[in-house]
Amino acid sequence: MKDGKCTKGFPKPLSEVIKGNVAGYPVYRRRRRAAGVVLINGKEYDNETVNKWVVPYNPYLSQKYNRHINVEVCTAITAVKYLYKYVYKGSDKAVITVEAIRGEGNQTQIEPNEILRFLNARYISPVEACMRLLDYSVQGKTHTITQLTIHLENEQMVTFRSSDDPAVVVTRDKHTMLTPFFELCASEAPENQVAKSTLYQDIPKLFRWDTKAKRWVRRKRYQAALGRMIHVSPRDMQRFYMRVLLCHRKDRRPLKIYER
Known part of the structure; x- marks a missing residue:
């Protein structure tokens, strides 16, 4: 109440x-x-x-x-x-409090270190410990999710240190998942023709991403996989509408056309 x-x-x-x-x-x-009175547990x-x-x-x-x-x-x-x-x-957490040791008679009390008085520790219950020790499955997953990048032409995100050579930095991460997607759609190889009629978000179902070669490779056998394009705020208008087009358009037009 x-x-x-x-x-x-x-x-x-x-x-x-x-x-x-x-x-x-x-x-x-x-x-x-119907109108009337009903008696439940001695009450009307x-x-x-x-x-x-x-x-x-x-x-x-x-x-x-x-x-x-x-x-x-x-x-x-x-x-x-x-x-x-x-x-x-994640796992359950528990806060452990270290109490002072009370002395007897004239003995002084021992105060613990104030910093170590409160400990934020992991708590494992008997049920969870049993599940872990017996190697029971505590969760299930059905598909592998591939996070797909979205960027404008030559505006890939690049990470670098202040000591890195600028000439090397500008060539780093040139090929993202998006740029090889357009190359895949433009390819005339027989095994890549299906990409021309496949949405960007559905590419991981038919192709796998080769991290070393930085390109999409046709899957030889079925694997439960899904693609998820990263979120783009409507305030970033060019990237936002480019994402909308990628969700619905099945063609192989290059990035510069999408930016117009």
């Missing part, structure tokens, strides 16, 4: 059909019952509006496990973000 109201939104509104509210959350069907309730207080449940699960199981429909994008974060957030 907060300010005299239930924080979970009870009582819920009555509704003859399932619908969504303005916030995108579902409003479940809660039919109005208005039978007409008693459905307002029913917590959402699944009849199949309740019958199978012989208990009440709270079931809700997750429709917000935040639910997907939470589930993804929950899987990859």
Whole structure:
């Protein structure tokens, strides 16, 4: 309860059909019952509006496990973000506090080092330790994700040290995943003809990236792989609309045409 109201939104509104509210959350069907009084656990309730207080449940699960199981429909994008974060957030953490040793009688108390008083440590529960020791799978992955770069012509991102030779730096990382993609589309080799009718984001399904040769190579056998183009802010207009074109256009026009 907060300010005299239930924080979970009870009582819920009555509704003859399932619908969504303005916030995108579902409003479940809660039919109005016949007028009268119903006795539940020794308490009297208005039978007409008693459905307002029913917590959402699944009849199949309740019958199978012989208990009440709270079931809700997750429709917000935040639910997907939470589930993804929950899987990859890492191990549990615990803060260990070092307490002072209390002396007896006239003995002085020994105070620990203040810096070492609080330790942020990793906590491994017995269940997790068992899963790790027995080498059980704690997560599953179905596809290999290839992150695809997006840049304008001759505007590749280059990393260097202040002591590097500028003449060497300008030639470094000249071939990204994007530039060989256009070369692949322009190739007349029989094994590369399929690239002319394939979107940039779908290239990793049919080709693999050779990191040493800096080029796309046709896969000899199927592999579960997907491509994901990096995010580009709409404020970066040229790169943003270039990304939009790459998502929809299946042609082999060079970068300079996309920039116009």
